[in-house]
Amino acid sequence: MHSTVEPLMRVEGVERIFGGRRKLFGGHRAGVHAVQDVSLDIMPGETLGIVGESGCGKSTLARMLVGLDQPTGGSIRFKGRDIADTLRNDFNGLARNIQYVFQDPVSSLNPRKTIRSILEAPLKHLLGLGRKERAERLGTLMDAVNLRPEFLERYPHEFSGGQAQRIGIARALAADPELIVLDEPVSALDVSVQAQVINLLADLKARFGLTYVFISHDLSVVESVSDRVAVMYFGRLAELGPARALFADPRHRYTRLLLDSVPAPGKPIVACEGSEGDLPDPYDPPAGCAFAPRCPAADDLCRSQRPALDAGAVDGAHLAACFHPPLLTGETAGDGQL
Numbered sequence: 001m002h003s004t005v006e007p008l009m010r011v012e013g014v015e016r017i018f019g020g021r022r023k024l025f026g027g028h029r030a031g032v033h034a035v036q037d038v039s040l041d042i043m044p045g046e047t048l049g050i051v052g053e054s055g056c057g058k059s060t061l062a063r064m065l066v067g068l069d070q071p072t073g074g075s076i077r078f079k080g081r082d083i084a085d086t087l088r089n090d091f092n093g094l095a096r097n098i099q100y101v102f103q104d105p106v107s108s109l110n111p112r113k114t115i116r117s118i119l120e121a122p123l124k125h126l127l128g129l130g131r132k133e134r135a136e137r138l139g140t141l142m143d144a145v146n147l148r149p150e151f152l153e154r155y156p157h158e159f160s161g162g163q164a165q166r167i168g169i170a171r172a173l174a175a176d177p178e179l180i181v182l183d184e185p186v187s188a189l190d191v192s193v194q195a196q197v198i199n200l201l202a203d204l205k206a207r208f209g210l211t212y213v214f215i216s217h218d219l220s221v222v223e224s225v226s227d228r229v230a231v232m233y234f235g236r237l238a239e240l241g242p243a244r245a246l247f248a249d250p251r252h253r254y255t256r257l258l259l260d261s262v263p264a265p266g267k268p269i270v271a272c273e274g275s276e277g278d279l280p281d282p283y284d285p286p287a288g289c290a291f292a293p294r295c296p297a298a299d300d301l302c303r304s305q306r307p308a309l310d311a312g313a314v315d316g317a318h319l320a321a322c323f324h325p326p327l328l329t330g331e332t333a334g335d336g337q338l
């Protein structure tokens with residue numbers, strides 16, 4: 001029998017506009033369209049990578065997923081329940097289920113508190129555990145992130161970036177959440193340390209049955225961790241699909257541009273198509289495709305109409321907001337295709 005798995009989180013038509021209000025003497029001040037019309041499901045047990053250039057809206061989306069910011073339009077449901085509702089009635093309930101790991105590990109930890117007190121807070125306030133249970137959990141948490149128990153008495157500034165990020169991860173784990181949103185969790189770390197933290201995250205995911213949203217501007221990091229990938233451009237989803245298919249056969253030229261920009265040994269550094277060109281004004285988003293000014297395949301249709309996410313779909317799982325998607329491997333050019 002066919003069984004359907006319900007999404008853990010359902011993001012529907014989410015929009016976040018910053019600012020924008022009525023002027024005192026008439027007229028309207030425009031706001032920044034940071035996130036526009038984003039819809040996606042996050043399935044239990046998956047790692048969904050979200051990738052895009054600086055300013056494309058990744059962090060704004062991430063903050064909304066964990067309830068640190070509210071959409072100005074659309075809805076985000078966790079296990080069927082609108083998180084705006086949950087936030088109003090049961091903030092602790094939301095924080096128990098969904099946790100956030102910040103980009104800058106050291107500054108995300110309170111410098112005046114010991115690691116013990118940082119990790120005890122969620123155990124006490126979110127889970128309501130007594131002293132003995134807390135002590136046990138602290139031992140388990142430190143062990144899970146490979147840190148020595150004596151580190152509990154130290155302060156954040158005494159740790160390297162990699163160790164501090166392990167503490168940030170332990171703090172997120174303390175609440176025993178189902179979903180962790182990791183916002184550029186390794187971007188501030190040395191490359192040698194990045195791999196250790198990525199491996200640790202993979203171990204923890206398997207061990208505790210976690211679901212991750214992994215945000216990064218670094219395509220190679222996203223490729224190594226993700227089951228599915230969402231590519232954001234100018235506040236919108238440009239492409240969404242299984243990681244393997246998306247990296248092997250990108251259906252949006254912006255994804256291809258990102259892939260071409262990843263440096264690799266022996267790969268010549270060349271200016272790739274679309275690397276030049278204007279970014280639209282975030283106060284006044286264009287009517288058509290936001291990537292059109294940078295896209296070699298753009299025509300009048302692209303400049304006047306916005307492609308829906310399924311305009312260049314391969315199938316129901318691999319979607320791309322493009323009227324003229326690049327050819328798939330093995331496909332031959334039809335009419336009008338580049």
Ligand SMILES: Nc1ncnc2c1ncn2[C@@H]1O[C@H](COP(=O)(O)OP(=O)(O)OP(=O)(O)O)[C@@H](O)[C@H]1O
Binds near residue numbers: 033058282
């Ligand atoms: N609080 C705010 N007020 C006004 N504009 C904001 C605010 N937060 C974000 N923005 C704007 O929204 C857009 C998206 O920003 P966001 O930080 O989400 O992007 P990002 O992809 O995470 O970039 P980065 O990786 O540099 O953080 C940008 O144009 C940014 O300037």
